[in-house]
């Protein structure tokens with residue numbers, strides 16, 4: 001049976017003046033209703049680009065997209081702009097990192113939430129305003145009946161992010177894509193927002209994709225994890241398996257650069273050496289090989305010459321020759 005969201009062999013390339021930028025290179029993943037998939041990777045790993053494709057947010061004149069994106073059985077890559085517009089903010093919603101630039105400074109938060117609701121449901125002004133107050137209450141804004149008439153600059157960063165979440169969820173979306181939703185917030189507020197998303201998922205049974213560069217962020221909220229590097233998945237599996245027994249050296253690196261409560265405070269955090277690959281010229285073979293300390297464990301020049309596929313085909317898998325015992 002096809003998953004609620006099924007992405008198969010997705011490729012996304014941008015035509016630029018300096019040539020083609022291949023941002024996503026054969027990505028496949030599934031998300032089921034009522035579950036959270038955490039997608040982790042450094043900037044440039046293709047994680048946000050892949051998810052913007054689900055919403056049809058790339059400029060078709062400059063973008064080459066192939067593969068398959070099925071949402072509840074509907075082929076989104078074949079959908080026209082009108083259909084995509086109806087899906088965006090309706091069945092699928094996105095929460096971005098930067099709430100200040102995503103909200104209009106000229107309109108009250110209530111009006112902005114109500115407009116989304118009216119657009120997708122045709123509700124009257126009065127009904128939409130009532131719904132905006134309900135949503136503000138639901139995301140934990142105090143005095144929602146009064147705050148509905150406030151402007152974004154009258155809210156703190158954490159409260160604005162709650163407003164963004166209220167706006168994203170106003171039409172009861174079945175899929176929520178949250179792209180670094182807590183990056184700009186301090187740690188306490190971060191935890192509150194992640195708890196809020198987890199509560200909302202439990203209440204509504206929607207599917208959530210949480211995109212982040214920080215494995216620590218998804219540790220408490222994701223069911224499944226996919227680690228991306230060079231526009232591909234290099235590891236995927238259940239949260240516990242990936243955190244407890246990571247397969248890919250890149251995931252090992254991500255984990256050793258995250259502070260842990262049980263680690264020795266004297267023990268230094270180890271950032272991954274080198275920089276992520278440029279998308280114009282991915283390294284040959286395993287794209288991680290210029291940064292990997294384990295190429296010597298693999299026979300011959302396999303790491304440089306042959307790109308490893310995710311193995312095994314299902315369950316907890318890694319795209320590394322070490323995994324296959326090569």
Ligand code: SF4
Pocket residue numbers: 248249250286287288289290292293294295298303308319320321322
């Ligand atoms: Fe490192 Fe080779 Fe595995 Fe790539 S395939 S992660 S270079 S050991």
